[in-house]
Amino acid sequence: MIPSRRIGRTALSVTELGLGAAPLGNLYQPVSDSSAAGIVRGGLDGGIRYVDTAPYYGFGLSERRVGDLLRGQRDVVLSTKVGRLLVPAAAADTSSERHGFASPVPFEPVFDYTRDGILRSFEASLQRLGLAQIDILYVHDIGRQTHGELDALYRSQLLDSGGLEALTDLRRGGAVSAIGLGVNEIEVCLDLIQKADFDVLLLAGRYTLLEQGALDQLLPRCLESCTSIVVGGPFNSGVLAAGSSGGGHYNYAPVPPEVRERVRALEAVCAAHAVPLPAAALQFPLAHPAVAAVIPGFASPEEVRSGLEFYRFPIPAAFWSDLKEAKLIDPRAPTPAARMANQ
Numbered sequence: 361m362i363p364s365r366r367i368g369r370t371a372l373s374v375t376e377l378g379l380g381a382a383p384l385g386n387l388y389q390p391v392s393d394s395s396a397a398g399i400v401r402g403g404l405d406g407g408i409r410y411v412d413t414a415p416y417y418g419f420g421l422s423e424r425r426v427g428d429l430l431r432g433q434r435d436v437v438l439s440t441k442v443g444r445l446l447v448p449a450a451a452a453d454t455s456s457e458r459h460g461f462a463s464p465v466p467f468e469p470v471f472d473y474t475r476d477g478i479l480r481s482f483e484a485s486l487q488r489l490g491l492a493q494i495d496i497l498y499v500h501d502i503g504r505q506t507h508g509e510l511d512a513l514y515r516s517q518l519l520d521s522g523g524l525e526a527l528t529d530l531r532r533g534g535a536v537s538a539i540g541l542g543v544n545e546i547e548v549c550l551d552l553i554q555k556a557d558f559d560v561l562l563l564a565g566r567y568t569l570l571e572q573g574a575l576d577q578l579l580p581r582c583l584e585s586c587t588s589i590v591v592g593g594p595f596n597s598g599v600l601a602a603g604s605s606g607g608g609h610y611n612y613a614p615v616p617p618e619v620r621e622r623v624r625a626l627e628a629v630c631a632a633h634a635v636p637l638p639a640a641a642l643q644f645p646l647a648h649p650a651v652a653a654v655i656p657g658f659a660s661p662e663e664v665r666s667g668l669e670f671y672r673f674p675i676p677a678a679f680w681s682d683l684k685e686a687k688l689i690d691p692r693a694p695t696p697a698a699r700m701a702n703q
Contacts, residue, residue, distance in 0.1 A: 362407035362671075365652040367588045368559035370538045372495060374437045376646055377671045378410035379403045379664075380592055380657035384425045385418025386462040388609075391659060393425070398661035400429040404436070406668040412562065412592070412655050413489075414441040414500055414542070415481060418463035420488050427489030439496035439562070439590075440489070441542050442481040442527075444469040460612065473502065473514050475522025482530060493535050497527065498542030498562050502552070505545040515552075524556055542592070544611070546578050553587060560652065564592030565611055567648070569600055569626060569641050569683075570619065572690040579650045588652040591645040595656060599623055600641040622688070629682050638666070639673035640683075647694040 364373040384396045391399075400411070413426045423440060430436050446467040454464045472481070482497065502518060504511040517523055527539045538559035541549060549561050561582065567574040567589070574589075582589055595601040595608075599615050602608030604623040608615060615623075623637075630637045645654050658664045677697030683689045 362409070364409070365588070367496070367538050367652055369586050370559050372437060372537050374410035374590070374653045375408055376653050377408055377642070377668075378412060378590070378653045378655035379408050380655040381411055381413040381422045381426050382417045383657045383659040384413070385416075385422035387417065387460060387657065387659075388457070388462070389659065390462045395660055396425045397429055399658055399664055400426070402661045402664035402668075403658075404433070406664065408668075409435055410437045410439075410653055410655065412439045412496075412542075412590070414498075415446055415485055415488075416441070416444050416459075416469055416500060418461045419458075419465045419467040419469060420446055421461075421463045421465045423485055423488040427491060431490055437495045438489075438491070439498060439542075440485045440494055441498045441500035442478045442485075443471060443473050443500040443502060445472050445477055445481055446470075446484065471507070471514060473499065473517035473521070473523040475526040477517070478523050478526040479530075482526075482535070495536065496538045496540065496560060497530060497536040498540050498560075499523070499527070500542045501544070502541065503543050503545045503548030505543075505548075515548075518552075519555060528557070540587075544593075546574055549578055550581065553581060553585065558587055560588040560590055562590040562592050562655075565596050567591055567645050567651070568594055568596050569637075569644050569689065570596050570610075570622060572693050575690055575692050579648060582650040587650075589648070589650045591651055591654040593657075594641050594645055594654045595638065600626075601638045601656075603627060603637055625686065626683070626688055629679065629686060629688065632682070633676055633679040635675050635679050636670055636673060639670035640675060640679070642667065642670050643673075643675060643696050644689070644693075647696045649694070 362375040366373050413422045449468040452466045530536045540558045540560035542562040544564045598608030599610045680695035
């Protein structure tokens with residue numbers, strides 16, 4: 361069994377270990393239909409009951425696969441996202457990687473955070489998933505990191521052109537049970553939680569063994585407002601799983617030298633305590649009381665099996681103390697040892 365945690369003030373609960381379904385959209389590499397089925401079934405067999413997908417993941421491929429594999433599983437919480445519409449692209453080169461996805465699906469994503477865009481995106485997701493409703497709906501990739509100089513335009517679409525009202529209307533009508541943001545940056549979360557009644561924030565890569573800047577303002581604000589955090593990208597796009605000598609990515613890009621050095625320092629403490637680095641990366645975020653779940657993405661059934669083992673791996677309290685002593689994690693960060701001691 362994997363324990364569940366409540367999402368905000370809603371009646372929803374998610375298993376504290378979930379499944380991020382970007383790899384099912386062929387993120388960085390093709391994943392066969394049989395392997396995709398093995399990933400989802402392996403997660404379910406291991407006790408995972410929360411799966412997150414998005415239209416962007418493989419331009420509809422991930423949603424199609426997730427819907428086919430989860431349809432009829434009434435005890436699984438499912439989330440997807442809005443903010444992009446998928447438009448047919450007959451000229452798309454589906455034999456090459458596009459936007460990071462090796463997907464054969466001939467669609468291209470177009471940003472649209474207006475009321476009409478969000479409702480159209482939601483309806484299209486229902487069709488791809490083959491479902492009548494979705495548990496959690498996130499606004500995907502809003503913020504300056506994604507949009508640069510167009511950030512103000514897209515925030516205005518969400519706030520002034522009916523996008524936010526569309527989300528709240530879907531929740532009020534029961535089509536979704538919870539709403540939130542699915543982003544990779546802290547600033548937009550701090551801004552928009554002041555303007556919207558979100559239940560949950562899916563924050564990718566910003567509260568991990570490598571980064572704890574969310575402790576400054578965001579996590580305290582979430583505790584005050586009873587807004588849950590789902591931690592995506594606990595391996596920071598792979599570097600905390602592959603290690604300092606592996607390939608992997610950091611924030612969807614090649615690993616910078618300074619990050620690789622920090623990973624080496626983490627590995628040294630891990631070696632001293634015989635703790636696998638991926639185990640520490642999975643378990644660390646769950647110690648914070650604002651965090652409801654951590655959702656790594658697994659690219660094979662074997663990675664699912666390893667992930668479940670890492671999630672359950674016993675880590676001694678001294679390991680976390682040594683990380684703080686070495687200034688490798690923020691001294692304010694709750695650790696799994698401290699969390700268990702207070703239960």
